Amino acid sequence: MRHLFRKVIIAGLLSSSLTTAYAEGEQYFPLQSYRVGPYAAGGTGFFGGFIDYMQHVNQQGGVNGVKLVWSECETEYETEKGVECYERLKGGLKGAPAAATNPLSVGIAYATLDRSRKDKLPLITINHGATASTDGRVFPYVFPLQLNPYSEVSAIVNYIAEKAGGKDKLSDVKIATLYHGSPYGTETNGVLELLSKEYGFELKLLEVPHPGNEQQAQWLQIRRFQPDWVILRGWGVMNPVAIKTAKRYGFPVDRIIGNIWSNSEEDVRPAGDTAKGFVSITTHPAGTDFPVLQGIKASVVDAGKSDLQDPSRFGTVYYNLGVVNGILNVEAVRLAQEKYGHKPLSGEQVRWGFENLNLDNKRLEELGALGLVQPLELSCYDHEGGGAVRFQQWDGQAWQVISDWVQADRQLLRPLIDKASAQYAQENGITPRDCAPI
Amino acid sequence: MEFFLEVLIGGLLAGVMYSLVAIGFVLIYKASGVFNFAQGAMVLFAALTYVSLIDQGLPPWLSLVVTAALMVLLAVAVEAAVLRPLVNRPPIVLFMATLGLAYVIEGAAQALWGTQVHGLELGISDAPMFLGGLLISSFDLVAAGIAGLLVIVLSLFFSYTQTGLALRAVADDPLAAQSVGIRIRRIWVIVWSAAGLVALVAGLLWGARLGVQFSLSLVVLKALPVLIIGGFTSITGAIVGGLLIGAGEKLAEVYLGQLIGNGIENWFPYVLALLFLLVRPAGLFGQRTIERV
């Protein structure tokens, strides 16, 4: 049974009459969730974890006594529905002000990029989103927390270098990248080419058209190229099909590295036994052993209040991403409360909390999330913060973590980000804020 | 040269999988003149039902029987709720109705069984195979064999049974067939059931290739150009069309893709079909004379 706080947002529908007087002690999170359509598996896991963590926080008395409330709006992962949801929910819930939006969709994130600036409502795009928005000078309200697409690729290349015995050995390495035929898929091609020039590895880029259920031609080409590693930049059905087709054409599955959207249980399970040995990156290990997850289990899941329909998904990659996202959001609110007072805060105030977020291992240990969340330090200049990933391998039943945190070369990539954000600023007539670069 | 042959053979085997979906179209088009866009949704529905029943703990044979029975039930429902009320309406209206039908079936399948993705193991080997130095996917080979078998069974059915004869009569001239006492509604139910069973076979094979999930219904988009090339009324045409499209798109992806950029498999079949149409409007094996102005 799902226990959701669902309310008709009549206030939003009929008029946007914003009451400025906040309700007693409630902070609101609008959820642009997606539980149907091709990406439903990701949506139910992520929002399940997010909601369960918020329930857990409320059980412990909320954030300094401020209770968290939320309501959902189904987007089906479609941009225009996400926009409608954004507009419907941004005004808060019964007087409780909205803290931040977390759409977990590149399309929706882009469509609300400009709106979030105008509405002064933080837009959190954990592990995804526009790479350029790492630059907080141009995008004060956007936070691609933990990992942007460039860092992701750089960390993978660094891992491959580690396996090859150092970056100087990369010149003997061949890497093929299989990417989804969409803006998301093509986003990192430029960075890969740059890194290939920088380190001298041989690179082959192969596109798989959406949705990706035919990949023979690509894998035959990969087989001829004989790469040491294949980076899989997949999406939905493309992932299991890649694994299966690799097997059918004799490419070893443990030489494929899945990216951040090719790393969930839902991406490998459909491939069955074939997927055994498949490697992928993650910003947060799957598993239930972390104290924070045990806490959620005790207070929410075992009490029958979990948002998950299928309890066996507790502790999976998407669920834990939702939990991590919950932790980061709540920590931002907590931090902002230290500055603005223990009361419900406006989006503008919560934004300050995000920008000054500084989670070290000590704080992570207190949260019971050491090893689940990477140390994160944000600033006006840097809205990403971490840029590290761990590698995990599928053993047929579950993901096993096989590496420590591997850091991306963020300094190397920063000029590219600055260029993109400058272009955005120029096209949109934004004057960048003045931050002292680190 | 070796590589060329590998791509070619891989493409031909993929083409057989396209034909499998296209055959469902041909059956229905032949008997009722309906271009059934919901065929892809039926593939999804069949595969999802089968997998979900297995997940519920049913043995495979029973799941198969239950799913097959559901497909027949679906055929009866379609005849009663869509075909009968729309009798004598132009084909384009029937086509649009099947678009609606596709929505209904997809929505119902997911409302019934949920949106989780499932793996499906049929016990067919995935290991690569070498034939005379050429790499061939054993899975695709077996799948092609099953598709071939299905075609033979269907051909026998339509050639040598009373129902098959009636069906051909209806396809030839519905009015004349009715006047000699063939009950056309029964024929509709039979062909839609047959198409449902073809969808089941296609669903299982495609499901084993992709995993069972929403995008199974998108295979319909691959079947369309196959039909254009093969003609709407010929099972042989569907097979040949499938082979042509499969081989064509893979070769194009590898060789043309190097020239103009890769990832062209989505549109190439359509452009191929379009060129084909301009040269040979009725398709390779189509019976219907094309309307010309």
Added chain:
Amino acid sequence: MSFSTAQILVPDRPVASRLVQHKRSRWIGWVIGVALFALVLPLTVSDYWFSAILIPLLILSLAGLGLNLLTGYTGQLSLGSAAFMAVGVYTAYNLDLRVPELPLLVSILGGGVMAALVALVFGLPSLRIKGFYLLVSTLAAQFLIQWVLVKFGWFSNYNPSGVISAPDLSVLGFEVETPRARYLLTLAIVAALFWVARNLVRGETGRRWMAVRDKDVAAATLGIALLRTKLLAFAISGFFLGVAGCLWGFLYLGTVEPHGFDLNRSFQILFIIIIGGLGSLTGSILGAAFFVFLPIALSNLAGALPVGTVDNGLLENLQQVLFGALIIFFLIREPGGLVRYVQRAIQYVQHRLGIARNSG
């Protein structure tokens, strides 16, 4: 078998009386419509209504109108509408970017023209092939254009994410910033194009289109140049769709990504005109309204139910079933679409009023 849509639109009353009746009810309808959209709504509703409901409603109406000219009036089925929208918005974006001197409206106009040209090219096979076969041509457009836009970075100004954001909007020196301003600009453009479409379909062009739709061989015998007529329909339809694409990207979402113009959007536009009314201008608006309001109404309804009774996911799937069922329902029961229900309602009211006046 004939492939015309004639039978979809069987007139069930003598033509003459229909025309007379229509004239009056249409006038009243237009007046009420204009008053509502241009006067009442802008003064009464909130920003949420502008940016989440009214703007997409108007744009989808325009897109529906574009397809309706081709499918409803000329009888050519198309599943490439979304691609033509994409051509429009990418052209306008690039015009605006590369020729900054151009005013916004000219860029949008350029987007429409380019979409018209592209639609014309993909309409060329329509002389040789018809019916379902034509789907192949329009689907080729759908997939090919999307591929081109993703593949070649030039179209998105080498933006690393391939997603472009709308330029600064200003018309005749006015900054179009607030949701209300964006709504009014959308309304002005959409209303102007509806007026153009109305004159087109009532004039000689419209009669030619309908002749081709109803019986193309007969039309040819009457001396109507089929190729020219059909291609004109493709081009004009493409123009309307292209402009709709510009508005969608610039005034509604504020961003443009190829994914937003995929096959599902083409289906959506087709469904809008089936449900609203094939071969009817008002039908395009009604169909769009239906598509905008139904999901929002359902999701609000679900929110009103007690906690835990309905699962969100289940509800969305049932909504899909409902859409499909409604499409079948309309094709069976009311091939004229929603617009016929509205017309009947208006006639009923007029009839009652007439009686009241006579007796009083």
